[in-house]
Amino acid sequence: MKKTLNVTLLFALITTLLWNPGIATADELTGHAHENGLRYLISKNALVPDTNGSYNANNNVTRGEFASYLSKVLNLTESNEIQFNDVPDTYAYALDIKFAATAGIITGYSDGSFKPTAAISRQHMAVMLERAIDYLKIPKGTSSITFKDNDSIVAEYRPAVAVGAHLGIINGSNGYFMPEKNATIGQAATFIQRLMLLAGDQEANVSTYIIKEVSNGALVGNQSFTNFADAEKALTKNNQVIVQNDKIIKMSSGFVVTNKYVALASETIKDQIPVAGNTEMEYLGSDATQVKVRLAGQVGYLKQTDVTLFPFALKKDRSYYSNENGEIKHVIYDHTTNKYSASYIYGKAPAFMKPNEKYYSWDGIYFTNDSGSSKGNAYNYYQFLPARATTQYTAQEIDDYITNKLAEMESSGASIYKDATTKSKLIGLGTTLKDMEAKHQINAMLILALAQHESAYGMSDHAQKLNNLFGLYVYDTNPLNKNFESVTANINELIEKFLQPNYITPGGAPGKNFANGAVIGSKAMGFNVKYASDPYWGAKIAGHYYRAEKAMGFKDAGNPYTIGLTTTTGLNVRPEPTTGNSPLFTYARSGMPVIVTNSDANGWYEVISDKLHTGPAYISKEYIQIIETVK
Known part of the structure; x- marks a missing residue:
């Protein structure tokens, strides 16, 4: 089992984009893996055909070309006359290079050169992209991402590579970054398009939004819109969804499954929560770029590219709980293979669970049937037994x-x-x-x-x-x-x-x-x-x-312990059953499990302190809910 502990999960933001063939007539770029990015550069007059009419998308991009693309896309116009000794004014991209240098996006070598015709390495591209990120004031977040060949990346360039990978602008392959490898014009175009998507440039998103209906287990219909807002306004039925690039991005109800290991920014506890791939979560809503979800009560947002949306009417199956010979069994469904992949038993089944019936739960506590009707709640004793408990086994x-x-x-x-x-x-x-x-x-x-x-x-x-x-x-x-x-x-x-x-x-x-x-x-x-x-x-x-x-x-x-849950935030735990002393500690959030050792303390519960303490601790009865555990 891999952990996160002190490491925030790092993940790619945007996968390869697909082009809508209705936007342009078929040409050499139609169907190209980087067609979207290439057409975006063309729309910005950053990429022009050669004398033969070709865009040479599979050729290596040079340092001068990449600097020019960034200059054009960012609409840079200021120059402080920075001069590189190998970039004469007659050079095709000379002015764009000056603009990019003035903006701080590029720098030269110690000998005063820029080497504009040299193929740009992936690590140098990452550095330019990071400077463009800074220029655009795009939040970079915190990243310590590493690749298997991290030692091959120039040490001072590693932060730039980490930022680019964290934001999903550049990706590695099979865990390797290949820092010295050169990028093609097509790849450079995709990197820049991803950058500008992060910057909020709507022109960078050339995909259309299509409204479809769920009918007899399939999606039908083809009502298209050029922007998400118009498509959202046109939704009139609960069985309608919005689709972009054959991916559902909005629905009225259903569930969400993570495509890979991600970090959920929980608004509930104001913290990042690591979440494994193939995790089912409640769907709360979505827009063109992100999805609002709830995972075991933790509400937060994930990027559209990190998840798959499943309307209930289109699900092939999902993970469930059942009563197997009086024990609770959890059966896990793999949404990538569309098969049940694992199961485990972890305690006695709660009384409301009937044999041969499936139950569903987002948190393993509150259970429903397939229609969503509540069936009961159950706290597994071993799962919610505080660590300060003492086992009776020798x-x-x-x-x-x-x-x-x-x-x-x-x-x-x-x-x-x-x-x-x-x-x-x-x-x-x-x-x-x-x-x-x-x-x-x-x-x-x-x-x-x-x-x-x-x-x-x-x-x-x-x-x-x-x-x-x-x-x-x-x-x-x-x-x-x-x-x-x-x-x-x-x-x-x-x-x-x-x-x-x-x-x-x-x-x-x-x-x-x-x-x-x-x-x-x-x-x-x-x-x-x-x-x-x-x-x-x-x-x-x-x-x-x-x-x-x-x-x-x-x-x-x-011979079980009595377990309770705190019911308020900022709850003080006292060394004596009175408010006339300083607290031992304070619970910042509610819902914290405690072991109650005495319920007869003049309006207080005597509890075992979570903070190491030689004597008992006390919490006002007003702020503790005793729970029934299944054991």
């Missing part, structure tokens, strides 16, 4: 469970579990886990469940070779193969560098907004909000805990 019982589980995995015949009973890094961890629980007040079984999930029961390469049970520092964009001297050191690092300061302690470490509830949770609350992009990561870990309980006799669920 070190020996945990070791016995690990031994039996490894034998089970080994007998499965899967190659990864070959010799698991003798090689797994989980062997003999019971005492270590219980010692950690006593020292750090973090549930030993929770740590074990996390280790099982992240390390394939201690048999993954990172576990075997690096003693890394938790995928620490294995970021999506730049995995760091850190070698831990022992599994114990790895567990200590997880607790002391990640969970304790960032994910459990309210407020988290300075500058880090990872504390969204001290539970493994979901994208609604808990570690899962930021720790992993998989929206079901918390539920899957809960499944490991549940299956361990099932094997060991349900000692924890048999």
Whole structure:
């Protein structure tokens, strides 16, 4: 499982654009992969044919040509008479080069040259594009994107490459950027068109908007408009959608699926949330460039190019929950292959779930049927049990469970579990886990469940070779193969560098907004909000805990903790049941899970403090909602 932890997901903004053949008669550019960009440059008088009438779209673009394209598209007209020693006034692009240099978009070499006829490298192009981004005052955001050949990029050019890739203007191939490779005129045209789309140039968007109707499982109709606003005004029926380049970009209702790993800018918690590809989300609305979605209660926006919209009437299928022999099973649908791809059981099924029926949920808490009618809500005990809980299992019982589980995995015949009973890094961890629980007040079984999930029961390469049970520092964009001297050191690092300061302690470490509830949770609350992009990561870990309980006799669920949720923002947690003292800490957001240890404290609930504290903590009963958990 790849993480995000301290790394914001970096992603491409715009895919290759398609040309509407109705806009121009067929010629040498018709059907070209970069036709849209080429025609855009032509419309700006930046690209002109040669004496034979050809645009030479597949030729390498020169430094002079690329500077001229930018100058023309940006409508640069000011010159401070910057002169390069190899750009005479008679050179075809001399004036455009002066304009671009005056605007700060290009610079020359230390010998005073510009080398206008040299084919431009991809890294030099990225630098010019970044300067154009600055000139246009386009927000660059924060990016630390890297490619597999990052070391081949000139160090001072790496930020420009990262910005271009982050904004979707330039892309790599199979994880490589190929900095020294030259770009074609066609590719340069697409890069510039993407730049100008970001700048809001409507002329850069030459695609038409078509209204179609959903009828008998298909899209019919061909009413076209030159701009999104007019198409949107023409929508009169709930079964109508707006299509651009054969892609639905607006509908009345349905769901949204991420095409790849993205970052959702959540307006709910004012933070970036990593989201894996093939994640289903609620559709709330859209315009020509972005889609408003809700993921487990987190409302935010994603770019149209990052998602696919599915009207309910056109869906082939979707992920669902079911009651399988009294247990809740989550079956995941892959929208790229149109097949069910995985499933897992993670607890007892709630009472309202009937066998042989499908249930749907955006957050794993509130469930509906296929028509959207509410069927009930359920909080899985293991998924929403705060980390400060203490398991009732002894070190020996945990070791016995690990031994039996490894034998089970080994007998499965899967190659990864070959010799698991003798090689797994989980062997003999019971005492270590219980010692950690006593020292750090973090549930030993929770740590074990996390280790099982992240390390394939201690048999993954990172576990075997690096003693890394938790995928620490294995970021999506730049995995760091850190070698831990022992599994114990790895567990200590997880607790002391990640969970304790960032994910459990309210407020988290300075500058880090990872504390969204001290539970493994979901994208609604808990570690899962930021720790992993998989929206079901918390539920899957809960499944490991549940299956361990099932094997060991349900000692924890048999004597459960009482769990409540906070109901207000800015809630102070006190060291005594009175407001006459300074708070231990404050919950910035509502919906934070707490363990209630005493409900009879004169209008206060006694709770276990999420911040390490030797005694109990207290919250006014007015601000706690006790929840029923399924266990």
